[in-house]
Each structure stands twice: as structure tokens, then as C-alpha cells.
Amino acid sequence: MATARLAEPSGSLQEVKEQGLDREDLLQIYRNMLTTRGVEERGHILYRQGKIPGSFYTGRGNEAASVGVATAMGTDDVGTPLHRDMGVHITRGVDPWRIFAQYMGRADGPTHGRDGNVHMADSNLGLLAMVSHLPAMLPVAVGCALAFRIREEKRVAVAWSGEGAMARGDAHEGMNFAGVRQLPVVFVCDNNQWAYSTPSHLEYAVEHLADRASAYGFDGVVVDGTDVLAVYREAKRAIEKARNGGGPTLIECQTLRMEGHAVHDDAFYVPKELFERWAERDPIERYRSWLRENAELTDDEEEEIAAHVKKQLTDALQRADESPQPDPANLTDGVYATPEDLDTPHHK
Amino acid sequence: MAEKTYLQAISDGLRQEMRRDKRVFVLGEDVGVYGGAFKVTLGFQEEFGAWRVIDTPLSETAIMGGATGAAIMGLRPVAEVQFADFVSCAWDHLVTVAAKQRWRAGTPVPIVLRLPSGGGFSGGPFHSQNPESSFAHIPGLKCVCPSTPEDAKGLIVAAIEDPNPVLFFEHKHLYRRIKGEVPDERYVTPIGKARIHQEGDDVSVITWGAMVYTAEEAAKQVDASVEIVDLRTVMPWDRQAVLDSVRKTSKVLVLHEDTRTGGFGGEIAATIAEEAFEDLDGPVKRIAAPDCPVPFSPVLEKAFIPQVDDVVRGLEELIRY
Numbered sequence: 194m195a196t197a198r199l200a201e202p203s204g205s206l207q208e209v210k211e212q213g214l215d216r217e218d219l220l221q222i223y224r225n226m227l228t229t230r231g232v233e234e235r236g237h238i239l240y241r242q243g244k245i246p247g248s249f250y251t252g253r254g255n256e257a258a259s260v261g262v263a264t265a266m267g268t269d270d271v272g273t274p275l276h277r278d279m280g281v282h283i284t285r286g287v288d289p290w291r292i293f294a295q296y297m298g299r300a301d302g303p304t305h306g307r308d309g310n311v312h313m314a315d316s317n318l319g320l321l322a323m324v325s326h327l328p329a330m331l332p333v334a335v336g337c338a339l340a341f342r343i344r345e346e347k348r349v350a351v352a353w354s355g356e357g358a359m360a361r362g363d364a365h366e367g368m369n370f371a372g373v374r375q376l377p378v379v380f381v382c383d384n385n386q387w388a389y390s391t392p393s394h395l396e397y398a399v400e401h402l403a404d405r406a407s408a409y410g411f412d413g414v415v416v417d418g419t420d421v422l423a424v425y426r427e428a429k430r431a432i433e434k435a436r437n438g439g440g441p442t443l444i445e446c447q448t449l450r451m452e453g454h455a456v457h458d459d460a461f462y463v464p465k466e467l468f469e470r471w472a473e474r475d476p477i478e479r480y481r482s483w484l485r486e487n488a489e490l491t492d493d494e495e496e497e498i499a500a501h502v503k504k505q506l507t508d509a510l511q512r513a514d515e516s517p518q519p520d521p522a523n524l525t526d527g528v529y530a531t532p533e534d535l536d537t538p539h540h541k
Numbered sequence: 542m543a544e545k546t547y548l549q550a551i552s553d554g555l556r557q558e559m560r561r562d563k564r565v566f567v568l569g570e571d572v573g574v575y576g577g578a579f580k581v582t583l584g585f586q587e588e589f590g591a592w593r594v595i596d597t598p599l600s601e602t603a604i605m606g607g608a609t610g611a612a613i614m615g616l617r618p619v620a621e622v623q624f625a626d627f628v629s630c631a632w633d634h635l636v637t638v639a640a641k642q643r644w645r646a647g648t649p650v651p652i653v654l655r656l657p658s659g660g661g662f663s664g665g666p667f668h669s670q671n672p673e674s675s676f677a678h679i680p681g682l683k684c685v686c687p688s689t690p691e692d693a694k695g696l697i698v699a700a701i702e703d704p705n706p707v708l709f710f711e712h713k714h715l716y717r718r719i720k721g722e723v724p725d726e727r728y729v730t731p732i733g734k735a736r737i738h739q740e741g742d743d744v745s746v747i748t749w750g751a752m753v754y755t756a757e758e759a760a761k762q763v764d765a766s767v768e769i770v771d772l773r774t775v776m777p778w779d780r781q782a783v784l785d786s787v788r789k790t791s792k793v794l795v796l797h798e799d800t801r802t803g804g805f806g807g808e809i810a811a812t813i814a815e816e817a818f819e820d821l822d823g824p825v826k827r828i829a830a831p832d833c834p835v836p837f838s839p840v841l842e843k844a845f846i847p848q849v850d851d852v853v854r855g856l857e858e859l860i861r862y
Contacts, residue, residue: 271614303646304645304646304647307644307645308645308646312645313646314646316613316646316647316648321610321613321646321648322642322645322646322648324637324638324641325637326633326637326638329606329633329634329637329638330638331606332602332603332605332606332607332609332610332634333606333607333609333610333613333634333638334610335603335606335607335610336606336607336609336610336611336612336613336614336618337610337611337613338610339568339595339607339610339611340610340611340614340615340616341614342592343592343593343611343616344616350610362602363602363606363633366598366600366602366606367602367603367606367607369598369600370597370598370600370603370607373598374595527643527644527647528643528644528680528681529643529681529683529705530643530649530650530651530704530705531704532704534643534647534649534704535649535704537648537649
């Protein structure tokens with residue numbers, strides 16, 4: 194039985210303003226979405242040029258979900274974004290050149306060549322680097338929220354999971370503990386309908402994954418993950434509720450993974466019509482139309498934003514390409530932390 | 542200075558750290574109202590409150606993952622796993638997240654995981670294991686295995702102070718059986734420093750945890766001067782202390798309660814062979830549990846856990862060699 198609330202689509206400019214976004218915020222969201230897609234498109238090119246070792250993952254189709262949630266987070270909030278959530282890194286302010294350096298395993302990437310693809314995060318921006326075991330970072334985010342609760346801080350942790358990883362025990366244990374203790378954490382499930390080649394109906398038996406929230410004692414909401422302002426509104430509501438002691442929320446963002454699981458996968462198993470149908474709901478195109486219809490986005494503004502993003506990414510690629518290879522002599526440095534390593538903002 | 546049990550010493554050290562540093566908190570199953578399965582945190586919730594002594598659901602993944610998140614946010618979690626055996630349910634978080642986070646992402650994870658370990662009282666296959674070698678194998682984790690009350694207190698303090706994930710193996714068979722003088726004040730026993738439990742000239746026993754006492758009993762029954770090196774911590778381990786002892790006695794027996802194949806004794810034996818081959822007057826001898834699960838029946842468990850007689854026989858073989 195469906196118990197989750199189905200969120201309304203995004204509203205008028207006036208409604209959006211009431212939710213805390215002014216016109217400059219709206220344009221910044223557009224920039225962030227374009228940058229997110231641009232980073233991944235250029236990453237794809239780098240991969241085909243043989244400049245990216247290992248594999249390569251993108252979040253095409255998930256730009257609205259990731260940027261929408263990240264826009265709703267406060268400066269002191271923290272999050273554990275995954276490999277479809279490049280928009281979170283971009284929105285929190287990671288320099289794109291460092292992402293390209295990460296992709297290429299260079300010394301200036303956030304992990305200095307020690308880990309690859311989107312296994313990265315700038316902790317100064319309140320993000321924690323993901324691991325491949327999904328959704329292992331979900332209980333970690335619950336632990337961040339536990340720390341906020343113990344210290345009685347008005348901060349919120351955001352935990353991401355895909356719909357595939359929601360089948361794992363980590364999701365259950367993390368959400369159950371958070372529900373029992375009513376911790377300030379928001380769970381975001383990017384439901385892109387495919388866990389590698391496995392479709393939703395072989396992943397879960399409830400109507401909506403957000404229905405599970407009621408089993409953990411908190412609210413669930415289903416939102417169109419291609420509608421950035423609807424995602425923002427629901428994330429904002431959930432984050433502020435958590436901040437004010439209202440406990441967790443599970444937000445299910447419905448999208449379609451518009452490419453294969455990774456670059457090697459042509460997604461032959463996804464019906465072509467499904468791709469065609471969801472291509473009509475491209476998150477960036479949808480938002481661009483909304484901006485033109487509701488916020489008087491002009492041709493000049495559009496061109497200026499596109500040119501700015503293009504130049505930023507071109508410069509970023511060049512800077513990343515100049516970044517040196519990591520030094521094998523330092524391979525085993527930092528396996529163990531020293532007391533000086535605790536000299537971080539978190540540990541003061 | 543007062544005489545304390547091994548269990549009381551751990552409890553005292555933890556309590557002192559919680560009084561001293563408000564970042565330190567305890568979480569685990571039944572640690573609050575009940576005071577922990579073995580009563581190490583008895584009375585803690587009354588003193589520190591329900592948000593510093595947190596009873597969790599039966600969720601080792603959430604305990605370990607939660608501790609990791611809280612540690613990255615600047616707290617100093619001390620998580621209790623009710624029996625060391627159940628650490629398997631938290632393996633992923635320890636090994637995948639906590640152990641690698643500093644190296645790959647630059648974020649230290651200062652966590653202590655308290656693990657009541659070891660057999661000797663018919664706990665059976667799931668309440669008796671000594672899994673330290675599995676974790677000593679994982680770069681980024683530290684493994685501490687105290688044998689005396691004094692070390693138990695000094696090492697729990699060191700573990701809490703350490704900026705890394707530290708697995709604190711507290712041997713259940715020592716909890717109330719072993720007593721010793723423990724300083725009242727705060728002190729730190731360094732991680733990575735062995736202790737010479739007993740000096741000797743003829744043969745060295747390298748061991749840790751409850752086997753220190755097995756070695757001590759065996760040493761009394763042989764006609765030789767036996768040196769007992771208590772490693773105190775298995776990762777990092779004090780290579781220098783081991784090599785110094787081997788060079789002094791020229792004969793060495795490595796003893797542990799864990800099973801033989803892949804047990805940490807193999808690493809010690811290999812290091813001795815590499816570094817001190819010329820100093821040896823006999824083969825490096827290992828005594829460990831046989832390669833099978835820990836049995837339940839007292840008769841079978843006695844056959845499993847290395848006994849004083851086994852160590853006596855091993856020592857005599859080395860002495861005769």
C-alpha cells in the first residue's frame with residue numbers, strides 16, 4: 194500500500210520565491226546543472242581519448258535531483274553524494290579542474306590519484322567521499338547526524354542512495370537507527386529505475402521506495418527527479434524539518450539513468466521507448482523552458498551562461514591536464530592518521 | 542594505586558576519558574541501562590546521560606557506520622560490539638570505509654571498537670573467536686590486545702586518543718580472573734610497544750592476550766630460563782622487542798589463541814626468519830589453535846585452545862634442539 198506523499202510539480206515564480214529562491218539563485222541552479230552535465234560530457238571525451246584509467250560513470254538524467262537537493266542544504270550541513278550526484282559537488286563549489294584531475298588520477302584531484310572517478314569529496318565543503326559498497330555511506334551520514342544531535346547543533350546530514358542499494362542491509366540499519374532516534378538526517382533515493390541491468394520490479398516489491406519511510410517512523414515523499422524546483426522544495430522542507438527536531442524524511446527522486454551503468458555498458462537491456470520518453474523530460478531542457486516562461490530568461494542570458502560554463506570547463510580541462518602524476522614514493526604515506534591530521538574544522 | 546580486575550581497569554580508563562573529554566561517547570547494544578553485556582559501562586548512563594551512552598538497535602552496521610560518521614564530524618566514539626565474533630556484521634564499515642578514509646580522502650576516523658574476545662568458557666563457535674589477524678591484515682586499522690589490568694587501562698586511553706580506527710580486543714577470560722595494581726591517575730600505554738612479561742635467557746615466547754598467562758604457567762614447568770614477550774598490540778607490533786628477545790635467547794616460540802593458518806604468528810615467524818635468521822639456534826615454533834571453528838563442549842574446547850601442557854611440550858622441544 195502506497196503511504197508516501199506524491200509531491201506537486203514546481204510552481205510559479207512567486208511560489209518559488211516564497212520557498213527562498215531569488216532570480217539570481219534560479220540562474221545559479223541553471224549554471225550548476227549545465228556545469229554538471231558539461232563536466233560529465235567532457236569526462237566522456239577524456240575517457241575516449243584514453244586519459245581516464247579504469248572506468249567512467251555519469252549521472253546523466255540526474256542533474257535536477259542532485260542540484261535541487263544540494264541547493265536546499267545549508268552551509269554547515271553535510272552530505273554523502275554518490276556517483277550519479279556530480280551536481281552536489283558542483284553546487285557545493287568544487288572546482289571542476291579538480292574533478293578532471295580526479296578522473297585522470299592526477300596529483301591535484303581530491304584523492305591525489307589514490308581513488309578514481311566520483312570517489313571523491315572536499316571535506317571543507319561538507320562532503321564525505323563515497324565508497325563503492327552502496328549504500329555504505331548512508332549509515333555514515335546517520336552518524337554525522339548523531340554527532341549533530343549529541344552536540345545539539347542545528348545541522349543536517351543528507352544521505353544519498355540509489356534504488357538498487359536500497360535493497361542492502363546498510364539502508365535498513367541506517368534508516369531504522371535514524372528513525373528510532375529521530376536524527377537530523379534526510380535520505381535521498383535517486384530512483385533511476387536500473388541497478389546496472391536489473392529493473393525496478395526485480396529490486397523492490399513496494400509501489401514506491403519512499404513508502405518504506407513509514408516503516409521507520411518518518412515521512413516519505415515521491416518527487417519528479419527531473420523537476421529541479423520540485424526537488425528543491427521537497428528537500429528544503431525535509432532539511433528544515435530535520436533541523437528543527439522533526440526527524441528524518443525519505444525523498445525518492447524518480448528519474449531514468451540515461452546512459453549505461455558505466456561507460457562500457459551500452460544499456461541494451463533498457464527499452465528504447467523508455468529512453469525516448471524520458472528524453473522528453475530532460476531535466477536541463479525542462480528547467481530552461483521553465484526559466485523562459487516564468488523568469489524571463491533571455492537569449493542573451495542563456496548564451497552568456499552557456500559561454501561562461503564552456504570557458505570554465507575548457508580552462509579546467511587544461512589546468513587538470515597540467516596536473517602532475519602522483520608520486521609513487523608517497524604511496525604508503527597517510528595509511529595511518531597522525532594527531533596533526535585531526536587539525537580540521539570538524540575536530541576543533 | 543589499587544588492585545583492580547582487568548574489566549574494572551577498562552571501565553575506569555573509559556570513564557576517566559569521558560569525564561575529561563566531552564567528545565568521547567559510547568554506543569552499542571545494551572551499553573546503557575544494562576551497562577553492557579559484561580558490565581564494562583555499568584553506571585555510565587546515570588553519570589553521562591542517554592546521549593553519551595547510547596543504546597542502539599541490534600545493528601552492527603549502523604553502530605560502526607554511525608561511529609564513523611560521528612568521528613568524521615569530530616566526536617570520539619567508543620563502540621561496543623557485544624562479542625568480538627559479531628564484528629563480522631560491521632566488517633564492511635571497518636574495512637571499506639573507516640580503514641581507508643584517511644589514506645584516500647584525507648579524513649581521519651578516530652574510533653575505538655571494543656571487542657570482547659576469546660574463549661575458555663564454552664561460548665561455542667560464535668562467542669569465542671579471536672579475529673585480530675583478520676584486521677591486522679587491513680592497512681589503516683590498529684589492533685590492541687592487552688593482557689594485564691594496568692595495560693588494559695593505559696591502552697584504552699591510548700586507543701581513544703589515537704586518530705585512527707582502533708580495535709580493542711578485551712579477552713573475556715581475563716575480565717574478572719586477572720587482577721593487578723592499576724594507577725588511579727590517567728596514563729597512556731603506547732600502542733606498538735611490547736612489554737617483557739618475564740625476563741629469561743634460554744628461549745623466548747612471543748604472545749599476547751590470555752596466552753601470556755598460559756606461557757607463564759608453562760615457563761614454571763620447564764627447566765630453562767624463559768623470556769615472555771607480551772606484544773600488547775598486534776598492529777602495529779613491536780618488531781624490535783621481538784628481534785631483541787630472539788637475538789638474546791636464539792630460540793623462539795610464537796603462541797596465540799587464534800587458529801594457526803593465517804594467524805598473526807605466521808607474520809611474526811616470517812619476520813624473525815627474514816631479520817634474525819643468523820641468530821637462531823632452532824626453528825621458529827608456532828603453537829596456536831587448530832584450523833577449525835571454536836567448539837562448545839569443554840572437552841573439545843580444551844583440545845582447541847592451546848593449553849599449558851602444549852606450551853610445555855613446545856618449550857621442551859626447543860630447549861632440546
